[in-house]
Amino acid sequence: MSEGVGVDNLIELDYVKVDDGQRRSTAHSAKLDLRVQHVSKSFQSKNGTVYVLEDINLEISQGEFVCLVGPSGCGKSTLMNIVAGLEQADSGDVWANGRRIQGAGPDRVVIFQEAALFPWLNVIKNVEFGLKLKGISGRERRTIALEYLKMVHLTKFQNSHIHELSGGMKQRVAIARALAMNPEMLLMDEPFSALDAQTRWILHYELQNIWMKTKKTILFVTHNIREAVCLADRVFILSTSPGKIKKEFFIDLPRPRDDNDVNVAEYSTRIMKELKTEIDKVVKCEMDADSCVECDIKCTTVEAAKTDIGGGI
């Protein structure tokens, strides 16, 4: 372990305690790529209004790798969809590269949990898909697609059908397909959570290499803290019902990191402590038992959500 690297170096920022001024001062001076301002989102359910996201503020600089971590149901995927432009926020704005986002666009490509490759196209044609939409000519398309397939080490399989690939290979193709579009940022919505541990480990390593090579801004959603610490520059912890940013951690470890590295493990343990109270909340809500009604009220109704702010966190 090198000097100056250790759990004592883990900088954390409590979003409940710090005020806006303090928060802003920590924002990087580099060019901002993504700015999420006061974004809120709620759904109607039979138990009342569910506040999925409440007043989310995020600032991500160009070339940063940021992870959103939270228990299931905390609205992290919803936030991702809002940033992607696939869903609309009730209030608040999202600015990507200086422009207010309106709908989905090829500057923010999403990589989903399931690779979402098109089974009627073979591997290389899948990678070319976005380029074709952009109107790039056939030969140029092929060259670009091959370049990115090479980056994910799948040129051998360029003419394979999608159903012939393993889960990890599909996700690599999805990454190549996204990168080929040369987007401003990559939005990754739990892309590795359906993979086995070994494949995930390899892909963590490769994603870091790709990120270092391409310097894309990456917003990565996961429920896996170890994964977040292994990959990100900054990790945001989201609390649940309502989804709010609870804490921010700066992960200052040399790259490429390994899932099993001691520092990664130590950082993860620290962050896990923060998350635990949130997970407890979710578990309480999801247990059916006899306290179900009480739980539902506590978790989902307007009043409960309001009184919860700052309370149980």
Place this chain on the structure above:
Amino acid sequence: MLAGFWQLLFWLDIWPEYVLPSPVSVGKTLAHGVRDQSLLIGVAISMKRIAIGYGISLGVGVFAGLLIGRFRIFEDTLGSLISGLQTLPTICWLPLSLLWFGLNDKAIIFLVFMGAVLSIATGTDSGVKNVPPLYIRAAKTMGAKRWKLYLEVIIPAALPHIIIGMKQGWSFAWRSLMAGELLIVCLGLGHLLMLGRELNDMSQVIAVMLIIILIGILVDRLFFFQSRKTYPRTLGPG
């Protein structure tokens, strides 16, 4: 072997020849029909009619299916209209068709169109409804919009269902073509069949029937068998 059994039945002489002709005389009629081109012309005329009728229904059916599959308002109107019309046998359109178009080709083509269009529309509709939303989301984040989204994602993803609809539509179209040709006198295979009856020529009747079956099978194999091979597991998750 079937032909052998047929010949055997003929030799047994249970029925007179105008009820059951021998396979040999049917074969002769076939050969004769090909030689004087009456059969070939019949086939050509029928194929032309079905090609036009089926072609139009393909365009209209896929378009209608897309509208029904994607827009609620069309589902409630056009969709329920189509499922209602499907209970109506195609040949029931004949009187209407005759009144609209008169005793001519157009009336038959309209019958063919009505035979195929409903199946193709419902096939496309169910195909569109079964496109995994994930594909559409993924395509949207890559910049697919409006007609490109349809052309590049929704139609290819719905293709297996569309092909099933096309296949069913084809068999309905083929049937209504024959029915129409039997009832309207204007050349074509159906007319040849009727002519055989009028001349009491059983071997011609059977010869034409054989050709009708043959074409039906041939088209099914040529167009639809291959397409099943080209799109393996298209319905499975990507």
